[in-house]
Amino acid sequence: MAFHGSRGGSRGRGSSSGRSRGRGGGFRGGRGGRGRPVFDSARIAEKEAKEDEDAKFESSEEEELASQDESSSDEDEIQLPTVRPYAALMQSLAAESRHQPKRRKLEHVQEAEEPMPQENEVEQPETEAGVVDVDHVEEVEEGPETATDGLLQDDEDLEDASDPFEAHFANPDDNLLSKRLKALQENQWSTQKVMVPKFGKAVINLPQSDGSKPTTALTSISGPEELKLKQKLKGAVTKQRSSFDALEMHIAPLIFNYQDVLFCERRTANAESLRRLACLHAVNHVFKTRDRVIKNNARLAKEENNDDLELRDQGFTRPKVLMLLPTRESCVRMVNMITSLCEPEQQENRKRFEDSYVEKDVNFSADKPDDFKELFGGNDDDMFRLGLKFTRKTIKYFSQFYNSDIIFASPLGLRMALEGQGDKKGDYDFLSSIEVVIVDQVDALTMQKWEHVEYIFEHLNLQPKEAHGCDFSRVRNWYLDNNAKYFRQVIALSAFNTTEINTLFFNQSRNWAGKIKISANYSGAIQGLGLKVKQTFSRLESPSFDSDPDARFTYFTTTIIPALTRRSKDSTGTIIFIPSYLDFPRVRNYFATSPTTSNLSFASISEYTSVRDVARARSHFVNGRHSILLYTERAHHFRRYRLQGVKKIIMYGLPDNPTFYKEIVEGYLGRSVQEGKLEPGEGSVRVIFSKWDVLKLERVVGTERAGKMIWEKGDTFDFV
Template identity: 50%
Template sequence: MAPPAKKQKIEGAPRRALTRRAQDGGVRTKSEPSRRPVIDHTFSSDEEQDLPNDDSGSDTEAVALRPAASYNALLQSLGASHTTGKVQKKKKTKRRHETREDSPGDLDNDFEEDILPSEQQPEGEEQTAAGASEEDVIDPFAPVDEEDASDPFEILFANPEDNDLSQKLDALARDSWKKDEALSKALGRLSAMVPDTSSASSAYIHRGQMSLRDAHLKKRWIEPATRIQEDLSPLHNALTPIIFNYADVLFGGRTVENAAGLRQISCLHALNHIFKTRDKVLKNTAKLARDQNTGVEYRDQGFTRPKVLFLLETRQSCVRYMETITQLAEPEQQENRKRFQDTFVRPEDDFGEDRPDDFRELFSGNDDNDFRLGVKFTRKTLKFYSQFYSSDIIFASPLGLRRAMKLDDVKKADYDFLSSIELVIMDQADAMLMQNWDHVEHVFEHLNLQPKQPHGCDFSRVRKWYLDNQAKHLRQTLVFSAYLTPELNGIHSTHMRSIAGKVKLQQRHPGTPLASSTHPLRQTFTRFAARAPAADPDARFKHFTTALVPALTRPAQPGAPPVGALVFIPSYLDFVRVRNFFAGAPAAQHVSFGAVSEYTDVREVRRARSHFFDGRHAVLLYTGRAHHFRRYRIRGVRSVVMYGVPENPAFYSEIVAGFLGASINEGLVDAAEARARIMFSKWDGMALERIVGSDRVGRMLKDVEGDTFDFR
């Protein structure tokens, strides 16, 4: 635990109370026994108080865009009710030019408590408008981008056609879509949907492959796009037209191999969108300054400045995205870079060859999942740790962003900085499923809401669809996951509602029930009936206790080998129910058992594994999240019972083929006697498909061929 940071007087900024939070899972040694997942079901009282809005830096922000005179009185009246005492008159001060990589205000502490409300800035600072700041001046030597009427940015954001926009919004209000399905060699199964209007067609969404150089990029991004184009695969080139046409994307084929390409495309798209928006605002501001009496109206902004939100699972993932952005943007200066390096970067771990690639990608380096970071661009500078309301991009984990919003305190709750997000990029969504999914839901529920405070907004420049509370229908959402689940399908159906349409992509699964195993293991899949998802837990428990437990609790014959049954339970709630059954039910009173969950301390895990291996425990209960975070190698497994189908298909082969195969190789069990039993209902169809294959899953979910299926 690090000591609290000392209070300091920061040059060019107000005095602030600085605190360092010591969080569970936040600072860990890199030895394997000490690695603990951050399990974030609830907040304790001390965790809820004094949470910052962002990892804000100490530098002050200047602004160049002044609201029109008619709106100054309105903004002042709105801000007056939220300030106490006399507000000091704002005045411009000369901004100190920082030539060093890090400003003098850089601090070691990870979080900084901002004691000033956003409506009451200190003397010498001016509020930052939604579009740009004083540093965002037009470079006279920069290449000039001519407006292209076919550019999706111009069609959707800059110059939308009122009638077309109205028709699409009306179709979304009626939840009316035109659908199209296709099978792409590069993308797999593709389902495209667009708002159902007279001219709607989903064909434009999947029009084949496209080079990044043809993606309506600003001229400054053409050269970086050329650099990365040669590293992209046909899959990335097929995704390019979908992403750059601003369609929502739910991609269920993310792998360690294609992750870098997805990161490059999404970062390039985000930078292209940010700079197009900024340049549009600056050019219109220059026109207004030159022709003040024309009465021309420019609607080119949102309520607040942040336009892009990256939802990532770990700090190491944030580091990878920031490295990609800096490689693409090549800024002349990077403010607060050292602070970012100190708080986000750690040496990547060497887990050994026994750990799979997806585990090493997720947990190597800094695997803390409680963070947020504001990033701001000016003409020559990339600034880390900018205030959220002054940022162009917000990087955050779902847990870190929920803490920043302070949703558990109604008086302190603040999520206005999410009101004008136009692009959400969510990577490694499958890993987020292993945490508290409610945090993800909270973030999406608070996107693009009407702000509670003005935050220096010039309402005469706000786009009309923001004022009409339709911003969520202009937002693009990109979700990358290794596989699809009902939770991700819920995001697709509920929160992906863009007028540009949406696409769901998932791979066809050939299904390999232990085809990689050197031993032909018997695998029995048993279907039980559950009328609805809500009835599934009770039906599952009843089937387990009546159909499978008797075989596990049958007294062993004298001289017989230990039972050695590993019971894999994906859900922690189901795990608690089964553990209580083995601890207190009369039917299991003669069975010794151990339990390993994500909450079990290291000492208890060692004891349970040891007792299971030497036969003192006949049954070992093992949770899905424990395997996700630890990838334990459990010895002594003679049979496997899967209480539910794991969402991650890799878990199936690692547990069944890996654990049982190791026992066969060690001579603990004969290959003919080793067996795996898997329980499933029709609500497990998506997870089951990834294991048995797309061709088999249909008949296994139907009632025409019985409810037991054997594989070898």
Template identity: 50%
Template sequence: MGPMRRGRGGFRGQRGAGRRHNPTSRPSRPHPAPAPPPEPEHECEESSEEEEIDEEEEEEYVQPAVNAYQTLLKSLRVPEHSKRQPPRKRQKLSHVSDDEETEDQEEPESGEEDEDASENEDASENEDAAQQLLSEHQESLEPERERRDPFVLHFADPDENELSLRLKAIANNEWTTEKLNASGLGKCLLQVPATASGIQKRPTVKSTKDINLKPRLAENAANILGSFSDAEKALAPSIFEYQDVLFGGRTPQNAPRLRQMACLHALNHVFKTRDRVIKNNEKLSTHQDAEAEYRDQGFTRPKVLFLLETKQACVRAVDTITELCHFEQQENKKRFLDSFSAPEDKFSDDRPDDFRELFEGNDENEFRIGLKFTRKTMKLYSKFYNSDIIFGSALGLRRAIESGDPKKKDYDFLSSIELVIMEQADATVMQNWEHAEYVFSHLNLQPRDAHGCDFSRVRTWYLDGHSSHLRQTLVFSAYLTPQINALYNKHMKNIAGRIKCTPDYTNGVIESLTYTNIRQTFTRFTSATPPSDPDARFTFFNSALLPLITKTISSYSADASGGPGILVFIPSYLDFVRLRNSLVDADFSYASISEYTDATDVRKARSHFMSGRHSVLLYTGRAHHFHRYNIRGVKRVVFYGIPENPRFYEEVVGFVGKTMERGEAEKGDVWVRCAFSRWEVQALERVVGGKRVGRMVGDKGDTFDFV
């Protein structure tokens, strides 16, 4: 971070307290509620020898390499022994961009002798010429392309008046909204702070050639990403223009391209920040302008935060970074792969592709690791305060903040984050969204300690406490939930604007079900407010659905094969516990499978349910998320609530269809019942389709049948 001293008391802990990875183990279980953990073992502890290496590497980031100003003046001065020689033609210096960082100068051409020229040309004329050429040279350092660079406009040199107006509009929650016609992205809304300038015309980004990239990234980016698809053309301007992005259409198919775009943007941002600091260090060391201020830093060095779900996802992100930028050295890479990577062949092809993408390889979900760049080296396991990029899970970062003395939480390493990339927000919701909220609530806070910061170099909007409104946040999710929407409304308030993309759910998954001969009934119950929804749902179940279950079981013939086969799907674990406890005195036998059920008990519950020994099976949404069990013997399904993931609805209804295929149930014996309230519009739309959801939520009738 420029001339900043290496701070004492920097964060040194990184080894998670999670379980050791076993490639044959089942996916990791969620953490229902945070608990103060023991202080984690430090993973970033380095030997004193490595500290010396760090200091040497840091010199290139802090110390100027050449005296450009003196070199230029020296090259322009006329030597004493040549004062009597005829003057040569002066040739203008070639344009040199910040990216190239060269001081190359074309050799002067020999000109014809001027017989009328004075042999006693005053040396001051040469000095004036030097100053003139120096001025031209300095102007060439900021060509028009750089002045239009989004990095310069958003971070390095924002317009103070426009910044003030946009911050005021954000404080008043005033946004100008525009609907975008984005092919392949569904419904896209662009919002910018409501100012006189309004929504500017979005740049056209057809390929990586249209992005202002550092030269060291341009060639690889062209080879790897190349031209963008129609959907990517709609997203790319927002990503590379530093707008917040909430994209609700992530799939295993488009995930690699999204990751490449995000990693390219992160690398470009880090390299531009780093190069600007080095150049300004050089200017300060040569005292070119003693009065000049160079506001080019934050409070701490880390600039990019990747919020990922598993260690294997971290490996994929690091691999993408190394593909986009070739480093001569990759320190600690073997150690990283040994700890974070595992063979991605744990599951058979009959498992859904989204499940395999999330849980293949190393599925540990408590980790954090720092990544540091020098000119030729990428170093993993760097200490947080010396890192450029931090990778971590929401749980791992929360443990890092809370480690040590609970009264002295260390979140200063997040104080200067300028880019957050959250790759699988839907998986975080299924894990424990509270951890993500905790991390976002500790981003861009004023640091408690200086950590060697040179405050004369800190950007003014950091000092004014506005850094959260200049931070860019990229959130990719398979679908949008109320929690993710709340994150968008609360923490994604960027002065550059924000874009929200929701896929087209005109038809819904119910239109594409393989089994179309199953009667599906949706019943709406009354719920006054979202907080009262759990109580209203429980009351409705006891008054309407439980009598139906009891009646079905009592009328079931004891001579029939198997049992009634009633599966009750419960999205929320808290609702599951409440419902399970209420059935203790029920007249029928039941089993339960949740995300915390032991493997032995799971096998027993599935076996007894399939044989008919248990009439009812309580099954949680998160159990299905983490294991994707294929449950046999299901003839009837009761959805206690609509699952947020529409694939869960499709797969659970598929249990009934497979039972019919095996000849274990007739068409008249199977049915599906779903309870929903008007607060589940998003989840309901993904299941029944946008063309029906309005009528189902707003009509006077409360029962809707699909056959």
């Protein structure tokens, strides 16, 4: 899939209610690959418009910037298109096909030795903005039949009835499948809640029309020897991990049984284990799919009269696995894990991959927290897409999408490919046969533009517009019946759950094998504070999710603001933390234009604020020139500022990431105590929440307390 556009679009998050939240490129700057500048007229125009808006509320006087220390100055169901009848579809696709269906004779199969890989010397095209597109591919589309290149990975029996691959894709139980598909089409699910040892709670959902409880029980395995793996992979993973830890023991059966999994307890400590399991499963699925095709080709070649032989073993196109990742560095980690498991003899275009994706420079101070280092370490560019192709001895990087087995992409990068750039038309046929979707660091994607993720899922497993060399006599029946979405497995790994993530998983997870969501029983971030401070949680009444922003703003202006204006002298050192950028300009404009706040001086820092304006805002806040500082969650996510002079914290809403609560409350107020600007025990925290914040609330105050705070009669809750 060639790409001829520059990196564009504001990063941000869009919720299911339509409240789009954005993050502009002006805040972080863009690094295309290894430090290359990235331009986009839409993003620049958006940024300039926002800066013009900001300028209306900034003082016109010139003010000298205070010097800052180095560490602190660094910056219900998707409706698918109408499907044509099968006969009409085959007729039109066959007419549009650029390749005639063909079957290869594989008597005396002997794979020619592949030439030593050479670096791609083709000059990379430039975008309209003059930026080299390092992910551009100049390669002819080969068609799905090229998946048959090579020999079987090993001689094991490919039709083991106990193999989850056989039970889910190749030879599912027709009676069970028909019942499950009927339940899915009628959106009928049965639910069971169970406890997962050492991890918390799990919610199991199975499509069942009779309303009975799920029969799936959580199982555990001791190590990779108990998994149905290709022999080559089993040997490689056993060398890395001969036995499983507690997490792997419980998660591996779910992943390898092709159930949809939303795991909400991803941490830097367990990231490597989860990555290994996800990559092992992806490669194992690719190898088994490919070997099934090769075996059937050999069978066709040996049968003299094979007109009556029906072998259904393929999809419409070759790509089978899609990995959605937040940054190029996260892609590097996945690719390196795959190569360590496959142990290929050759890697074609590896140097180009390293030049485009690997970055060893550290661009932030060493005092950043571990989760920040993991996400933003290395090449943190969020605009990329990469095709990976397997042959018997080789892994090829930058393969054309239709020739690839696995596609790695950021949501922004893949959406730009789907929509097309310049003269290139949009195309999503290469997603028609995706069978496994792996989304790592989902929480980080919510801090980009969540609408991109939703858009991609809406375009998965749609019937293709062109044939792309497909041999329809080999396509599995459930593809032809437009049921591919019911066989697709989704593996989502996140540090926590959010409304956006939960909604996507609920709407797009339609797996006939069922789905499971695992999350913790939280003790609460307030339990781990190393600081004694009064924390007041105030519940506002909000009748619906859509009306929540208006109800919150009304509560803020009628309850919180009067308390600030009555004692304006005591408001010095107040931070107002605002999670959503959509709420941020509304609050900022109120401070700038309302007569009620005329005696309150304020500054603001959002994800769009320039480095120079951030430095000025921080300087004026710490020296008391501005008594109030408006601060957004995404600004903290991308920069983790260590603000000084904080004496009081007002949270317009709770952060999605519970770590942010601790960093802001303990970090900012604790620093003021250390610097002598605040006496121990002084300072305060005021939090506004509603019943729609239950997922955020339980991570901050604890699961047990959250239920009481949502439903009890009182609306004010104090913690010390």
